[in-house]
Amino acid sequence: MVITSRRLILGATPALIAAPALAQPRWPVRPVQLLCPWAAGGGTDAVVRIIASLLEKELGQPFNVINRTGGSGVVGHAAIAQAAPDGYTLGMITAEICMLHWQGLTELTFRNYTPLGLMNNDPPGIQVNVSAPYQNVQQLADAIRASRPGQLKASGTGQGGIWHLALAGWLMAMRLPANHVRWVPSNGAAPAMQDLAAGGLDFTTNSVVEARAMLDANRARSLAVMSGERLGAFPNIPTLKEAMNIDYATGAWRGIAGPLNIPAEARNAMNAALGRVFRSAEYVAFMNNRGFGMSYADAEGFGRHLAAADASLGDAMKAAGLARS
Amino acid sequence: MEALLEGFRLVMATDVLIAIFASAIYGLVVGSLPGLSATMATALLVPVTFWLSPIAAIATIITASAMAIFSGDIPGALLRIPGTPASAAYTDEAYALTRKGQAELALGAGLWFSAIGGIVGTISLMLLAPALAEIALSFSTYEYFWLALLGLMCATLVARSSPIKAIASMLLGLLIACIGMENPAGTPRFTFGIPDLLGGIEPIPALVGVFAVSEVMRAMAEAEPPKLPRRKFGSILANQWALTKKYQWPMWRGNFVGIIIGVLPGAGADMAAWVSYAMSKKFSKEPEKFGTGHPEGLVEAGSSNNASLASGWVPSLLFGIPGDTITAIAIGVLYMKGLNPGPTLFTERASSMYALYIIFIMANIIMIPLGILMIRAASTVLRAPRSAVMPVILLLCAVGAFATGNNLFAVLLVALFGVLGFVMEKNGYPVAALVLGIVMGSMLEQSFVTSLIKSDGDVLPFFERPVSSFLAALTFSALLWPLFAWAWMRLSRRRASA
Numbered sequence: 001m002v003i004t005s006r007r008l009i010l011g012a013t014p015a016l017i018a019a020p021a022l023a024q025p026r027w028p029v030r031p032v033q034l035l036c037p038w039a040a041g042g043g044t045d046a047v048v049r050i051i052a053s054l055l056e057k058e059l060g061q062p063f064n065v066i067n068r069t070g071g072s073g074v075v076g077h078a079a080i081a082q083a084a085p086d087g088y089t090l091g092m093i094t095a096e097i098c099m100l101h102w103q104g105l106t107e108l109t110f111r112n113y114t115p116l117g118l119m120n121n122d123p124p125g126i127q128v129n130v131s132a133p134y135q136n137v138q139q140l141a142d143a144i145r146a147s148r149p150g151q152l153k154a155s156g157t158g159q160g161g162i163w164h165l166a167l168a169g170w171l172m173a174m175r176l177p178a179n180h181v182r183w184v185p186s187n188g189a190a191p192a193m194q195d196l197a198a199g200g201l202d203f204t205t206n207s208v209v210e211a212r213a214m215l216d217a218n219r220a221r222s223l224a225v226m227s228g229e230r231l232g233a234f235p236n237i238p239t240l241k242e243a244m245n246i247d248y249a250t251g252a253w254r255g256i257a258g259p260l261n262i263p264a265e266a267r268n269a270m271n272a273a274l275g276r277v278f279r280s281a282e283y284v285a286f287m288n289n290r291g292f293g294m295s296y297a298d299a300e301g302f303g304r305h306l307a308a309a310d311a312s313l314g315d316a317m318k319a320a321g322l323a324r325s
Numbered sequence: 326m327e328a329l330l331e332g333f334r335l336v337m338a339t340d341v342l343i344a345i346f347a348s349a350i351y352g353l354v355v356g357s358l359p360g361l362s363a364t365m366a367t368a369l370l371v372p373v374t375f376w377l378s379p380i381a382a383i384a385t386i387i388t389a390s391a392m393a394i395f396s397g398d399i400p401g402a403l404l405r406i407p408g409t410p411a412s413a414a415y416t417d418e419a420y421a422l423t424r425k426g427q428a429e430l431a432l433g434a435g436l437w438f439s440a441i442g443g444i445v446g447t448i449s450l451m452l453l454a455p456a457l458a459e460i461a462l463s464f465s466t467y468e469y470f471w472l473a474l475l476g477l478m479c480a481t482l483v484a485r486s487s488p489i490k491a492i493a494s495m496l497l498g499l500l501i502a503c504i505g506m507e508n509p510a511g512t513p514r515f516t517f518g519i520p521d522l523l524g525g526i527e528p529i530p531a532l533v534g535v536f537a538v539s540e541v542m543r544a545m546a547e548a549e550p551p552k553l554p555r556r557k558f559g560s561i562l563a564n565q566w567a568l569t570k571k572y573q574w575p576m577w578r579g580n581f582v583g584i585i586i587g588v589l590p591g592a593g594a595d596m597a598a599w600v601s602y603a604m605s606k607k608f609s610k611e612p613e614k615f616g617t618g619h620p621e622g623l624v625e626a627g628s629s630n631n632a633s634l635a636s637g638w639v640p641s642l643l644f645g646i647p648g649d650t651i652t653a654i655a656i657g658v659l660y661m662k663g664l665n666p667g668p669t670l671f672t673e674r675a676s677s678m679y680a681l682y683i684i685f686i687m688a689n690i691i692m693i694p695l696g697i698l699m700i701r702a703a704s705t706v707l708r709a710p711r712s713a714v715m716p717v718i719l720l721l722c723a724v725g726a727f728a729t730g731n732n733l734f735a736v737l738l739v740a741l742f743g744v745l746g747f748v749m750e751k752n753g754y755p756v757a758a759l760v761l762g763i764v765m766g767s768m769l770e771q772s773f774v775t776s777l778i779k780s781d782g783d784v785l786p787f788f789e790r791p792v793s794s795f796l797a798a799l800t801f802s803a804l805l806w807p808l809f810a811w812a813w814m815r816l817s818r819r820r821a822s823a
Binding site: 068150185190290 | 368369372465466505509512643644658660665669734771775
């Protein structure tokens with residue numbers, strides 16, 4: 001069915017599609033592997049699978065998702081970087097690639113990849129228990145300023161995880177020490193949200209998607225989102241800029257990349273196809289339905305994004321005393 | 326009422342019925358193969374659910390996981406290799422029954438009480454979900470600390486060897502749980518610079534190694550046990566009604582404990598089975614029969630792990646908080662299919678909720694006929710020569726380990742744990758206690774350290790909150806009970822002699 005419609009398009013609009021296809025060698029001519037460094041059923045897995053199914057429609061070859069898990073994402077990320085550079089093994093890289101090397105856990109950095117397209121970014125939110133006295137983020141910020149160092153406790157992920165760095169970055173943007181609020185490490189956002197509801201924490205900084213069910217259940221209140229603009233799926237949550245005039249944004253982003261030196265035709269075809277996937281109605285509907293943040297950059301833009309994220313996450317890690325070097 | 330009828334209509338769609346039937350057989354087969362776990366069965370379904378309608382997608386997850394948790398009992402009873410961690414607590418018991426020539430009783434108990442547990446758990450999910458969710462939400466890290474400690478104490482209760490050796494095995498398990506950077510400090514420990522160790526040791530490869538691979542090694546090293554007399558496999562359900570009546574109390578207790586443990590996020594079917602089996606032995610009138618092929622513990626723990634499976638959906642559906650690895654996968658599928666967890670699911674999409682309940686009940690009912698067929702098919706293993714069965718098991722272990730992450734490291738890990746398990750068994754150290762340590766270790770450390778961080782190093786909050794003080798009292802009384810009993814005996818003996 002997919003292949004037939006593709007053939008129809010090829011036949012009907014030869015001038016538009018066949019001409020550039022003739023100008024350069026065709027890619028792909030066989031199925032492509034898309035490696036996912038995180039387990040089946042999680043957020044990254046969901047995003048990479050919808051992209052794979054839409055790429056198959058765009059490029060006419062199957063895109064097979066393979067979950068290469070282990071080592072906190074290191075194993076899968078390494079497999080993408082070390083794959084044969086023939087363009088037939090690509091994968092999804094996540095924000096961790098700009099964090100793990102600062103902690104000295106791997107030699108891999110974003111420079112080991114050919115960026116192809118940034119496809120999603122989930123910015124952190126700031127959530128409090130629904131019975132907490134803070135009605136807006138300014139009140140919470142005032143309470144943080146007035147508190148002793150380490151008096152207030154926040155959580156959302158493990159020590160040195162992306163939401164920990166989001167907190168550190170936010171505190172630094174408020175000109176406070178990065179560890180003024182004590183970080184309570186947790187095994188991810190779900191246990192942190194549970195502990196917030198149980199009254200064990202003052203606030204959490206995990207992504208709004210991860211807090212969604214607790215927000216719907218009226219157990220938690222979201223005060224702000226650390227993003228440049230409001231989220232499509234959560235239009236009522238103000239940004240930090242709107243609420244307290246702080247220009248700070250970060251997030252857990254995901255993008256498609258390949259090993260270094262993949263053929264130019266593969267890079268160009270993927271660059272164009274990922275742009276069309278991002279704009280497709282199916283992708284928009286899927287991402288909004290699950291609450292994932294929509295954020296796009298083409299191959300060059302993703303490269304710039306990687307460099308900027310690497311620098312800013314490195315700064316936050318150094319300030320929080322988490323970096324090795 | 327309309328919503329209920331709509332729910333029935335949703336489930337009776339052809340694609341949903343086919344999905345339930347196919348995933349039931351899939352779950353039964355994968356769960357019964359040593360080396361392939363229930364979690365893996367569910368994870369491998371995720372790419373398939375991508376192409377199914379929402380109700381059919383959830384139906385495959387529910388049905389496959391319920392079937393796999395039951396059929397994990399099958400290799401446990403026939404080969405002394407638990408199919409899933411949830412069966413590990415009572416594998417020795419079920420195998421002892423088989424050696425006594427009562428394989429059908431052991432397997433029938435697994436089937437019958439799994440189905441009962443599943444249905445009771447579903448009813449609790451239907452009637453009590455909001456109240457149960459309150460319990461789950463009142464648990465902070467302080468409560469989880471006591472819970473993990475109580476769970477660990479089961480290791481000595483269920484072990485048949487000396488308690489000292491059981492504790493030593495458990496401590497080794499706790500040490501293994503320290504590997505990796507998934508600890509509160511977020512620093513790598515015991516990784517020796519190997520990136521694969523950063524993520525820590527998962528319980529599944531450890532379980533497959535110490536139970537399945539070491540059993541294969543034992544089969545190679547030791548003489549074959551005397552063949553069981555050739556006879557027709559008797560009726561599977563015939564004796565279950567008598568067991569239900571005789572062990573009514575343990576059964577209800579198992580269901581109750583399973584529901585409560587299932588509701589608590591992070592403590593799943595595995596822990597429910599351990600705690601229930603230990604409780605069964607503790608409260609039994611004939612605890613000396615445990616481990617020799619006595620069905621009482623099977624009744625209680627068999628209903629417990631399936632009851633916890635259904636109630637584990639309560640926090641997942643209401644708050645998007647997974648109860649165990651299986652519901653963690655299920656939540657992803659729910660979101661993907663637009664059935665977003667949260668209270669709105671119960672109000673705005675009531676028909677979909679009813680459809681989920683109906684699927685749960687259906688899955689547990691068709692479990693009985695399909696399970697009987699599966700048991701009959703699997704019982705041929707008893708007649709097959711050992712030299713034919715064992716290589717197949719070894720192959721399955723390797724394939725299963727590889728399939729979890731497309732990563733050769735897991736295969737190596739399974740082999741290493743196989744050797745470890747073999748050496749431990751040879752010297753009388755119970756491997757089940759080792760697995761319990763690995764399963765509970767990270768929860769214990771995480772809840773202890775984060776609690777101390779929250780309280781600025783103060784231990785008082787561990788006893789202040791109402792639920793946590795109750796759990797603390799429970800832990801200490803269980804811990805100090807032998808001491809009191811000993812002192813009481815001394816005292817009464819002295820009085821008698823005086």
